[in-house]
Amino acid sequence: MTRRKIYTGAVILVIITSLITFILTNSLSLILPGGRVIVSRNEYSLMKQYQKLFEVRRILKNAYVDKIDTSKLVDGSIKGMASSLNDPYTVYFDKKDYSDFMTQTRGSYAGVGIIVSADKKGHIVVVSPIKNTPGEKAGIKTGDIIISVDDKKVSGNNLDEAVALMKGPEGTNVTLTILRDDKTMKKTLTRETIVLQTVDSQMLANNIGYIKITMFDEHTSADFKVALNKLKSEGMKGLIIDLRDNPGGLLDECVNIANELLPKGIIVSTKGRIESKQYSSKGPGLGKPLVLLVNGGSASASEILSGAVKDRKAGVLVGTKTFGKGLVQSIYDFNDGTALKYTIARYYTPNGVNIQGKGIEPNYIVELPKNYVLTDKPDLKEDTQLIKAYDIINSQIK
Structure with missing residues (x-):
């Protein structure tokens, strides 16, 4: 055998050895005669990790007393995996849940x-009832704790399931058991189509503008810009934005509104294990006195806007401490009608503060009169928080 043949054989041996190593250590599966399969080390490790799950599926499919829909077993196992994190904002949506969720972010749903x-x-806590809906008409208040829906016990660990139970066809009834001030009560509500008009505005005396934002859905920032430009065209000298009982919504909508109000600089930062982002305003900002009204029902995106205005000193906050939700969620669409909503990051105000579980203290703490109920229209006679906001702006424009 010549040296050339020996060299060629050695090269072939190296190539074969490398191929076998690749097969055994990377994500390549090889089907052998007889149906046997070679899998990678990673795949084998994953199979061993989930072996018990497959075994439970096999036992239930073969021996459970009734015939089983295996697709429900798969959905149930995924839901259990998401709920094991004890994060009420991380949840697997089946087709109905995902449809309901997307309907709400688009601005209307039956509930x-x-x-x-x-x-x-x-606990499942009411952040706010939406104005002119069955919830508000029934007297449900911010801070109420929902114990059960149609006598089915619910908790914060199955938040999205509870929300789904409260929704349903228009005209049907649902009974909520509520805990308030250590007393339980039952309220039966008739579901309606809830059309979310998230922005309302008007000019107050002395050309002080007033814009109320009830939540941040996919139309909110565009509607806000229309309202703001209208007030500016009417000679607005200062602006009050009412975020009381606003539970939040879409981050991008909030950022778009902040961009109309803040000088050039940071709006909010998000920090996750995989990715971190920073959102900034382009400026020049509102350039007029600005007050935001907040309370315990102001959450999530409302707090992002409030924190940015307060930290950047673009305006002041009046009212009571906000709710305290400083987490950001993302949606993974499986393209089969189902999806996973999961927490990807915590957000931080321009000063680097995460308000999760803490909320934001306003610059001016003002309580509402006892038993006073907020209305759809600005009330400068009894709404002490609005009166304070108005006085602050009025003193700056004189």
Whole structure:
């Protein structure tokens, strides 16, 4: 055998050895005669990790007393995986849940008009009832705790399931059991189509503008810009933005509104394990006195806007401490009608503060009169928070 043949054989041996190593250590599966399969080390490790899950599926499919829909087993296992994180904002949506969720962010759905969230104790807490909806008409208030829906117990650990239970065809009834001030009560509500008109505006005395934002859906920033430009064309000298009982919504909508109000600089930063982002305003900002009204029902995107205005000293906050939701969620669409909503980051105000579980303290703490109920229209006679905001701006424009 010549040296050339020996060299060629050695090269072939190296190539074969490298191929086998690649097969055993990377994501390549090789089907062998007889149906046997070679899988990578990573795939084998993953199979061992989830072996018990597959075994449970096999047992239930073969031996459970009734015939089983295996697709439901898959959905249930995914839901359980998401809920094991004990994060009420991370949840797997089946087709119905995802449809309901997308309908709400688009601005309309059939339900009772109650925005809810989960607190640290695992309760489902009413962030705010939406104006002129069955929830508000029934007297449901911010801070109420929902114990059950149609006598089915619910908690913050299955928040999206509880929301789905409250929704349903228009004209049908749903009964909520509520805890308020250590007393329980039942309220039966008739579902309606909830059309979310998220922006309302008018000019107050002395050319002080007033814009109320009820939530941040996909039309909010465009509607806000229209309202703001109208007030400017009417000679607005200062602006009050009412975020009370605004539960939040879409981050991009909030950022777009902040861009109309803030000078050039940071609006909010998000920090996650995989990716971090910083959102900034282009300027020049509003350039007029600005006050934001906030309370315990102001959450999420409302707090992003409030934190940016306060930290950047573009205006002041009046009212009571905000709700305290400093987490950001993303949606992974599986393109089969289902999706995973999961927490990807915490957000931080321009001063680097994460308000999760803490909320934002306003510059001026002002309580509403006892038993006073906020209305759709600005009230400069009894709404002490609005009166304070008006006086602050009025003193700056004189």
